[in-house]
Amino acid sequence: MKQKLIIAASGLLLAALLVFAAIQFTDVSASESITEGEARELIKDRYQGEILNVKKVNSTYLIEMKKDEAFYQIKLSENGGEILSFEKKEQTPNGEQKQLDEEKIKEIIRVEESGELLSMKKMTYKEKPAFEAIVQKDEAKIKITVDALTGEVLSRFAEETKVPVKNLTEEEAIQIALKNEPGEVDDISFEKTDSGSYYLVEIEKDDGREAAVQIHAITGTVMSVTWDD
Structure with a gap:
């Protein structure tokens, strides 16, 4: 016992x-x-x-x-x-x-960087097999390079996304000019200078005078109004 x-x-x-x-x-x-x-x-x-x-x-x-x-x-x-x-x-x-598969690489990228995965491709980075991915995050595109064997992030580069500059259409410029100086549109032209672009809208008034309305081509701001008697 x-x-x-x-x-x-x-x-x-x-x-x-x-x-x-x-x-x-x-x-x-x-x-x-x-x-x-x-x-x-x-x-x-x-x-x-x-x-x-x-x-x-x-x-x-x-x-x-x-x-x-x-x-x-x-x-x-x-x-x-x-x-x-x-x-x-x-x-x-x-x-x-053995190289990691694409799903594993995507998982590593999601942990490393939040955002939308735009593209991913195989590549060679400094003689190493790797994956290069582009991720859209807020206003930046981020390029991430991941080692295909170990999953290590080899490089990361962020580039600000540039929003393309869009000019006003002629019709939009005419509407702005008429709102500022009512009358009949006689002519419109687009001018481009080193300091920026603008529309010049010529408007004939009821009293016979003619106004030339200068409108900023991007912002729509009335830059000046000149008169031709």
Whole structure:
């Protein structure tokens, strides 16, 4: 009977030690943020593998690891060091790392940059296989280059979208001129200068006078009114 009690007690002690080890394995509390260096050491110590790359995206560390000729991608929470996912990467027959598929690349881009994905294509970036994506975000187009093997963002370039300048139509210019000087339109011409473009609308008044109304071709502002008696 005593022997059974000793075995049971040993089992409980071992279970307690395992729980304690699991708690210690977390290294930090759930409310405490860890640095990139700490994330690197945490994964290295836990899995005894070679850390190839560490990248932080929002509050998640994306970690590439090699162990026993196999490659793994690990997602680690910045808050507390929790393992969010652990995936083994497939290898091609000749031992080279398999490229990520387009859906995986799109997922990485969505995490990296919010906005509408306009286009995405395969390319070579500094002798590396990569994907180049164009994302529309607010008034800017953002070009993102992603490593096709690791998912690392290699470059990011934002270019402000220029709204094309549109001139008023002749009819719009005439309506503005008549609102300013009622009468009968005799002629309209479009003039372009170094300082800008404008319409010149000639209006014949009921009293025989003629007004030349100068209207800014883009804003519609009446720039001047001159009279020809």
